[in-house]
Amino acid sequence: MDLEKRLYEALKLHKVSPPSPRPDLFRLPPVGKIIENDYGRVWMVETIYDIGYLHGHVELSDFIQSNSLELFDTVCNHENFTFKKIAVFDTETTGLAGGTGTYPFIAGIGFWSNDSFIVRQYILRDFSEEPAQLKAFADDLTNCTCLLTYNGKSFDIPLMLTRYRINRLEIPFSDYPHLDLVHPCRRIYKRHFESFALSHLEIEILGYQRMDDVPSHLIPRIYFDYLQNRDDRLLLPILNHNRDDIVSLYLLAQETQRRVSLAIADGHNDDNLLLSLAELFYKNKNLEKSNQLLERVKPQFCSKETLNDTLMLQAIIAKKTRNWDSAISLWQNMLRAGRFGIYPHIELAKHYEHRLRDFNLALKMTQDAFKVIEIERELESSNTAESHLNALRRRRNRLLRKLSK
Numbered sequence: 001m002d003l004e005k006r007l008y009e010a011l012k013l014h015k016v017s018p019p020s021p022r023p024d025l026f027r028l029p030p031v032g033k034i035i036e037n038d039y040g041r042v043w044m045v046e047t048i049y050d051i052g053y054l055h056g057h058v059e060l061s062d063f064i065q066s067n068s069l070e071l072f073d074t075v076c077n078h079e080n081f082t083f084k085k086i087a088v089f090d091t092e093t094t095g096l097a098g099g100t101g102t103y104p105f106i107a108g109i110g111f112w113s114n115d116s117f118i119v120r121q122y123i124l125r126d127f128s129e130e131p132a133q134l135k136a137f138a139d140d141l142t143n144c145t146c147l148l149t150y151n152g153k154s155f156d157i158p159l160m161l162t163r164y165r166i167n168r169l170e171i172p173f174s175d176y177p178h179l180d181l182v183h184p185c186r187r188i189y190k191r192h193f194e195s196f197a198l199s200h201l202e203i204e205i206l207g208y209q210r211m212d213d214v215p216s217h218l219i220p221r222i223y224f225d226y227l228q229n230r231d232d233r234l235l236l237p238i239l240n241h242n243r244d245d246i247v248s249l250y251l252l253a254q255e256t257q258r259r260v261s262l263a264i265a266d267g268h269n270d271d272n273l274l275l276s277l278a279e280l281f282y283k284n285k286n287l288e289k290s291n292q293l294l295e296r297v298k299p300q301f302c303s304k305e306t307l308n309d310t311l312m313l314q315a316i317i318a319k320k321t322r323n324w325d326s327a328i329s330l331w332q333n334m335l336r337a338g339r340f341g342i343y344p345h346i347e348l349a350k351h352y353e354h355r356l357r358d359f360n361l362a363l364k365m366t367q368d369a370f371k372v373i374e375i376e377r378e379l380e381s382s383n384t385a386e387s388h389l390n391a392l393r394r395r396r397n398r399l400l401r402k403l404s405k
Contacts (some may be wrong), residue, residue: 035122039140040132042122047243049117055251056208059261062112068264069169072184072257074244078177080145083253087111087144087173090245091156092238094220100166103127104159105223106238109139110246111144119246121239126227131167134160147178150198150249154180183251187280191272191306202248205255214241259392263293271302273308287317308339319347323354341376342388345369349395355404363399366392 032045053060069076085396094103110117120140122133149156157178186196193204193378200209214222214237222392226234262268263277270377274293281290290313297310311330318327320369328351349365352358372389 001200003026011205029074032121032123035132035134035136037132038114040129040198042129044127044241045121045123047119048120049119049247051115051117053117054203055247055300056206058206058208058251060117060247060251061113061254062117064254066323068260069257070284070356071188071260071277072181073179075146075177075179078146079175080143081179082145083148085143085145086111086148086250087141087146087176087244088148088247088250090149090157090242092219092242093159094223094224100162101114103130103158104133104163105158106242107133108139108246109140110243110250113143117247119243119248121242123235123239130163134164134169141172141176147173148180148249148253149180150245151153151182152180160196167394179253181249181256185252185256188260188273188276191276198245198248198252201252203245204292206248206251208244208248208251209275210241210244212237213244213281214238216241219283231246241260264289265298267294269298270295271306275306275313278313282313287321293318304339307338312340313345315344324351327351340371342369342392344379345372353395353399359399359402363396363403366396366399370396402403 008045032043034047035044049060051060051062062084069081075081090108092105092106092108094105094148095101103124108119108121108122110119112118122136124130124133147157157173160173161171182196185201189201189205193200194257199210199213202210203330215354219238219241222234222238226232253381259270259273260277263270263273268274275298278290281287281293294310294314294317297306299310300306302310311334315327315330315334318324319328328348331344331347331351334340345368347366349362349369352365370389373385373392
């Protein structure tokens, strides 16, 4: 028996879950009810979380500060975007290929109702129930104004759009502002983690450890087994997996926003976070705020890679703001560090040639760049090295002509 089959059989036999403060669907067949609407009937399982629920070491809150949400995504500036009215959305599907043959057999949605966070999961007992599932899902969206997903722009949303169109139903979220948190997480935490799987981030950021979680690639297989056997217990680990995805996603947004707000307000000393936020402010053309964050990076404590990126961005900002004293000092620090290739040589050569009109110093910087590129030639592609050499030759010839006059 192969490993996948053994794991699959073990999950089918699983009956006991670990102690946890969260609602538990592992112990008994899922408690739910049949929802009926104009398109038929569908099975719905509901779980309610109160404010203060502890997910790992993070408490659930209905308030997420919005003073820096624009760093997440420009969609967060939309007037209809508010976490109090957000719909957290995740699906479990019959496959990962997408297209018309892939069904979301569980459509999960999390939203706030009064002071409780409600998670509803609409489960297909048969594919013929899909219109009723889609209509029930759309009804829950009526009190929401925006969407939160994790990799939803690439998979969940296109899939649901396809299902609504195939069933000739009105698309309920076509004009909703949509925050796909995977992209902000990659930008904000890119120096912290190598994996950006939601299950990894919930461990590292929320301190939440899933126990006996079902691997995603087994989920379609388990569901098809359920269609044959009609044993509700087969769906228990999938329902837990989907529900954990929804709750973890909301709390990941909540905790990330808290950390970002603290860092901006000088209440967080994570050098990697400060640098990543500085890059985001730079991208948003807020050079002053970007530079303020960079100045808080501590060279004596941060990694060499973080220090290198900090110096590079500081130099770029100094040049853009025409702060030449600072720019020269940074370029010279880069020269002494010896870790920036020909970049500081070229920038100093430009400065001496075009601003100070000191052609001798410009030529010296250019000649030094030749030496550096010869040393590092093996580390670059031949096309890149040749392009740099051609540019240096043109600069050297131009400087020699100017000196001869």
